[in-house]
Amino acid sequence: MKTPPALHELERIPRHVAVIMDGNGRWARQRLLPRIEGHRRGIESVRAVVRAAGELGIEYLTLYAFSKENWRRPKMEIAALMRLLERFLREEIGELNENKVRLKTIGARDDLPPRVLSQLRKTEAATAKNSGLTLILALSYGARDEILRAVRRVAADAVAGRLSPDAVDEIAFAARLDTAGVPDPDLLIRTSGELRVSNFLLWQISYAEFVISPALWPDFRREHFLEALREFANRRRRFGGVDPVSRKA
Numbered sequence: 729m730k731t732p733p734a735l736h737e738l739e740r741i742p743r744h745v746a747v748i749m750d751g752n753g754r755w756a757r758q759r760l761l762p763r764i765e766g767h768r769r770g771i772e773s774v775r776a777v778v779r780a781a782g783e784l785g786i787e788y789l790t791l792y793a794f795s796k797e798n799w800r801r802p803k804m805e806i807a808a809l810m811r812l813l814e815r816f817l818r819e820e821i822g823e824l825n826e827n828k829v830r831l832k833t834i835g836a837r838d839d840l841p842p843r844v845l846s847q848l849r850k851t852e853a854a855t856a857k858n859s860g861l862t863l864i865l866a867l868s869y870g871a872r873d874e875i876l877r878a879v880r881r882v883a884a885d886a887v888a889g890r891l892s893p894d895a896v897d898e899i900a901f902a903a904r905l906d907t908a909g910v911p912d913p914d915l916l917i918r919t920s921g922e923l924r925v926s927n928f929l930l931w932q933i934s935y936a937e938f939v940i941s942p943a944l945w946p947d948f949r950r951e952h953f954l955e956a957l958r959e960f961a962n963r964r965r966r967f968g969g970v971d972p973v974s975r976k977a
Contacts, residue, residue: 740961742914744788745781746936748928749773751920751944764808769946771816775823780950782827782861784957788910789863792928796836796870813867814844817851824851828860834906835869836877864910871930878904907932915960917953919945937963 752766759765774791781789794813799806817831824831831852837845848867881904885891891900902908912932916925921942925933939956941948 741784741786741957742960743786744790744911744913745786745915745917745957746790746792746913746929746933747777748792748916748918748922748926749945749948750918750922750926752946754920755944755946763805764812766944766946767809767812771812773945773948774816775820776949777953778829778861778863779827780953782829786861788913789861790834790907790913790929791863791865792869792926793865794835794867794869795927796839796868796873797927799839799868810841810844814847817844817847821851821854824855824863825858828858829855830858830860830862831855832862832864833867834864834874835867836873837867839868862910864907866928869906870927872927874906875931877906902931905931912936914965915939915956917941917956919943919948919952935965937965 749770752770753763754766755769756763756766777791778789794809798809801809823829833848833852837848840848878901882891882896882901885904886893886896907929912934913929913936915938916929916933916936917939918924919941921940923940937960939959941952941956943952
């Protein structure tokens, strides 16, 4: 890996970074450990990335923590993951408040076990007034599910007379997504070298820059995050237009 940049070397900082945290199972398998050990180690990576994002002044960090599809995993693994999540939500309140991080979630959160959902609400309430980084956990999240739920909201509003069909545009639709009020990600990072979006923020990443890191998530640390930001800073974002640098008179 190249030498990671110092904070002052990053000329352009994304407003919103989204991360597909992949590779926990492979990390554990390579070490002949239970899969849950990969998830435990992955929590350290979460802490490292949240701290770095806050220090850099990134406004939003969305982490793909648990997908709708993850409910298909073995029951013992799901139970262990939920215990880890509950513990993380409880034990991180102090650090989140110390670093002025506000916690939010997207996804079908009512799918979560009652104890986890209760702790989630407590942590959100405890950090609600923080003014720094907004940390968004995608829990029981699937982009297709999110889009379908938004479609149902549009349909319900139209039937109730609150929304004219002619008024349904991108702004109106985005306002009914889980991420309403949050800017679209500028940068999507996926770890473990995989080249898929895995049903994550399909609407919101339309113009995001993608950076694929070969590091497995439990090994992903501050230096890997900064390297991804350096790559983002070197990209030219045209949003379907023409690069002003290359445009000919």
